[in-house]
Amino acid sequence: MRRIESCFQRLAEQKRKALIPFVTAGDSSKEVTVPLMHAMVEAGADIIELGVPFSDPMADGPVIQKACERALAHGTSTHDVLAMVKEFRERDTQTPVVLMGYLNPVEALGYESFAKAASQAGVDGILLVDLPPEEALEIKPVMDAHELDMIFLVAPTTSDARIKLIGKAGSGYLYYVSLKGVTGSASLNVDEVAGRVETIRNLAQLPIGVGFGIKDAESAQAVSRVSDGVVVGSALVNQIAANPDNPGAINKAISDILAAMRNAMDQ
């Protein structure tokens, strides 16, 4: 069984929800990322979403735009990101790692060589925000062949027919974007999210992670009550922006946030 599937299965048996932190690889330096990944697991993360930096992150708000700029300023390449995952796997063979980013850096390497390298590095899934399932017909069999899950987004604007389509196209989990906007936008409305997640459950079989607008233990707890997982990104990346030259402070600040979320979610 693939790592993501078994992760959600194990959590379901324990009646717990997945805590899924996001950070951009190479932010604020290449050396920060792997220790931070381990620290996040120790603080209670179940799955890690690792951002692959892109020069034109159209779906991201200012916080993650700047994270991309910091990572690219010292030349974090897709190969570097894969090397980080490989290094992470030396000590952690359990925690699923999902690469999140945009299609063009993947296309630049070529689908086959990207998938092969990602799989060998120990990546479990990819989430490309500008790749809807209609355009994924070519890449999907390549990812399948290398046992990489393709995680697709579902939005507040997604029709029922599209939810069915996305549910069939994806594997691992579905990422429900809780609000119309970019990453790091204003707070989400939990009642609205609950209603939408219910709809998605009736139309698709996969576990549902919810992201965008989750900032603290309180919002993480509220969303975890109605979903299978909680994704937190900008709130963590803010901590990197605040301490770019201090990896220890980054690890501590992010671990504290995640530990508080974990605690609130498990209550």
Next chain:
Amino acid sequence: MSERPDFSAFPDARGHFGQFGGCFVSETLMGALDDLAAMYERLKDDPQFRADFDYDLAHYVGRPSPLYLAERWSKQLGGAKIWLKREDLNHTGAHKVNNTIGQALLAKHMGKPRVIAETGAGQHGVATATVAARLGLECQVYMGAEDVERQKLNVYRMRLLGAEVIPVTSGSKTLKDAMNEAMRDWVTNVDDTFYIIGTVAGPHPYPLLVRDFQCVIGREAREQSLKQAGKLPDALVACVGGGSNAIGLFHPFLNDDGVAMYGVEAAGDGIETGRHAAPLSAGRPGVLHGNRTYLMEDDNGQIIETHSVSAGLDYPGVGPEHSWLKDLGRVKYVSADDKEALSAFRELTQVEGIMPALESAHALAYARKLAPTMSPDQDIVINLSGRGDKDILTVAAIDGIEF
């Protein structure tokens, strides 16, 4: 070219021109794009919609634009006769308004009270602010901070028209970053906002509908050539940034095998310097801003900053149909650098009394090389896509003059 496809059958239903085009956006926008495609499909052959569009083009824009024989310049160059398709004479001074009239009609049909746009040189921003003023729509225009600086006149024009101009300070602070920011706005305000994209790029259906709205240029030029020159032109020349004026001129001639076509990209400091904006000449296929097309990118797929004296051509991508036409060999893509464009800008101004936009000056610069290789019984039609008033400060600064 081996076998000629039926050009009118493209893009396909999902917006593909061969491997190019498509719809690469975040899920939040998919519904809005599907709605837009469906609305356009329903309206494009609707007699009332066509009539409304044609009425506005005639009475508000001032179409048809003339096809002007540049006799003195043709004689001076000593070759083919040069005809200028005078899009510079349109209301607001460029071809951009053809498209904003069309998209504003769509916005009205879809009941959206707010429009947004990205702009490079400011011509599309002005054309959007203009139609927004006329229809009473709220209008916000995203513009790279660098472009805000070099196109001050257009910024003020937009403000006078009641639009809010939002300077974009991320990335290279030019057109691509303005487009990123407009996309972010749209994804946030998708319910009440219509995004008026200014060129034949972006996700499907934009490359299709912008092309269709701009094809009035080529349809008129074809008719005018037959009437005034007594035959079809031998060559068409147009500048290519995103490529909307070029596709508008070229498309109605694509099935005319005898008509050669040249799309002129901005070579900036020179293709060999790497400081240019010529993805078709020196880029490779990738995905940006919703479509697959030729891009300027590095080995890691990061988009490279572009350079051109002309803000309207300063873009690392190009409309997907151009990428397809390049690979098919139907259109030849060439380039002109900053110096050549500036020199053509001065030459047309002095020889014909017509001051071209710096964008259009790239087309003139290439035609100046092409014309002498042809004979006086041959005809070149150049798309004079915009007028140069907006560029006077840029040219003056190059001349060392400050106002």
